[in-house]
Amino acid sequence: MGSKNISLREEVYEELKREKADDESFSDTVSRLLSVRHDEEPHPLYGLIGMLDEDEAEEVRERVEEFRADVSEEMEETRKEI
Numbered sequence: 001m002g003s004k005n006i007s008l009r010e011e012v013y014e015e016l017k018r019e020k021a022d023d024e025s026f027s028d029t030v031s032r033l034l035s036v037r038h039d040e041e042p043h044p045l046y047g048l049i050g051m052l053d054e055d056e057a058e059e060v061r062e063r064v065e066e067f068r069a070d071v072s073e074e075m076e077e078t079r080k081e082i
Contacts, residue, residue: 003027016029016030019033
């Protein structure tokens with residue numbers, strides 16, 4: 001199999017390096033990350049499914065909605081100041 005050279009910004013390279021396991025090549029790391037992205041492997045957060053009962057899930061949804069409303073309000077106030 002052939003190979004290709006690519007350029008990465010320094011911060012992207014450092015992030016990729018942090019993701020790389022000791023026994024992995026960079027190609028293996030990129031392949032693993034892309035396979036998760038394309039749902040060939042379950043996403044690591046899928047293990048959290050079922051950890052909340054319906055009442056807890058509803059509370060999380062409500063808090064997320066409140067957070068979004070607060071952020072939207074703050075962004076609108078900031079926009080008006082600019």
